[in-house]
Amino acid sequence: MDAVSHYWRDNGSAFASHVALSGLLALFPFFIFGASLASFIGAFTYTPQKIKALLQLLPDVIAEPLSQDIVNVLTIQRRGVLTVSVIGAAYFASNGVEALRTALNKAYRVVDRRSLLFCRFQSLFFVILGAFGLVVISFLLILAPLIIKIMQDHSFFITEYIGVIRLWRYIIAAVVLFVSLLIVHKWLPAERRKFIDVLPGIVVTMSVWFMASLAFAQYLTMFDYISTYAGLASIMVAIIFLYILSAIFILGGEINAAIMFYRNYLHHSDE
Template sequence: MLFKSGAYRVLSDAVGHFSRDDGFAMASHVALSGLLALFPLLIFIAALAGFMGLHNAADQASSLLFDTWPQNVAQPVVNEVQRVLTEPRGDILTFGVLAALWFASNGVEALRTALNRAYRQNETRNFIFLRLQSLGLVILGAIVMIGFTFLVVLAPLAIRALTQWMPSVENFLLSIGVARYVVAGSLVTIGLFVAHWALPIGRRSFFELVPGVLATLVMWMAAGSAFGAYLASFANYVTTYGGLAGIMSALVFLYICSAAFILGGELNAALVRQRKPEPAR
């Protein structure tokens, strides 16, 4: 009974604070900023991969990024991404890449604002420091994504080596595409921990971040399955939005994911408050 009472207080605190602090409005802000940052981020990855002589890495990174999205949502966006990445660009290593970096970092700043609200924090750090941190995280994220694409390439080799000792698992592992799911899932999980640790002001331990990250992952998987099934069975976005159907479905999906992301931060903050109650006033 005590556990149930404590769990109810934590959930009530998290959901109540989400509602009182305009969580749905913040989810809209994060979703739109994320969509606006998506193409600049991939353009920067393409420029960085080209500079490193890895001309196919950008395509692999973009595919890896959308592996965690429902297929009905991801496919129209992937088509546009491929069109953007294959378009010859003469400015990609000069002004274009700087603009791409700036717009991609705006998405990071939207996440920071949402997490500061979720953790009940007022931002007091210098604007220049915050922007440099956002730019650094974009660059680091691009490098990590390029690096993880090699795991997708090397994973089939590892699977073949494994099947020399366990031949029966080869068809199973290859059929479910375990390499791509493991790599994509690892990227998402690492990204969530980095966001909760680095972006909001204040310091939280690893174990204080775990509940919100796990809750976000569970909500994302449930939302992805439910929204994908809804699009496949009921929704007709083409009739409603015409040529914008793909972008609108992506925006709605990002809105749902953003709300889950903010709720993860709210859950962590509520758990901390439960363990360290504020003194009576």
């Protein structure tokens, strides 16, 4: 209850809106930077089919318009100013990280006294780290089906293990998400927290994210959102979905902060 009351008392919904909008604005620069990084290290080039496969974990009504817009952005030729475009994309993508930092500092009830330069470089580092994570998840979600098909064509015993292989690629993707949340909760906000301090909020965040995604997808099948938002339907659905995820993310930090507070309170009471 302390986590929920603190969330409302500190205008958590306003911070969730800030994170959602900043995340949406940072999404396309992040994909530009991630695609440039993938091409630079020789991993692969993103195609429309690969982008759609990468976003298949999202509800279809969100993944479809976003994938098309991302494809449109990535297929634009940026000759002559490629380096400037990539640097600019990394900078604007880092604004999304800064929004997460602001929200987590509020959730953990701490004041960030680190220099602005340090925070910005740390955000850029997280963008680069996230881009590498994007490449890893891309391999898992995009190349795994191709590998399965190749193995099916050349081996008869792989058929009975296809379900297990498909399950494991989602498990590994979930592990990547868990590690990402762990890094963000431990090192993005001010001060330091132990692994056990951030674990409850991360578990709650991932669990509720999954349930909220299913519920939101089901809700959209019953709600005529196109007649409400007209031409803005796709972007509004994306913003609302990101807002829900952001609110859950911030609440995860609030849960960690509440547990840490009462743990310290009990410790001092025993003394």
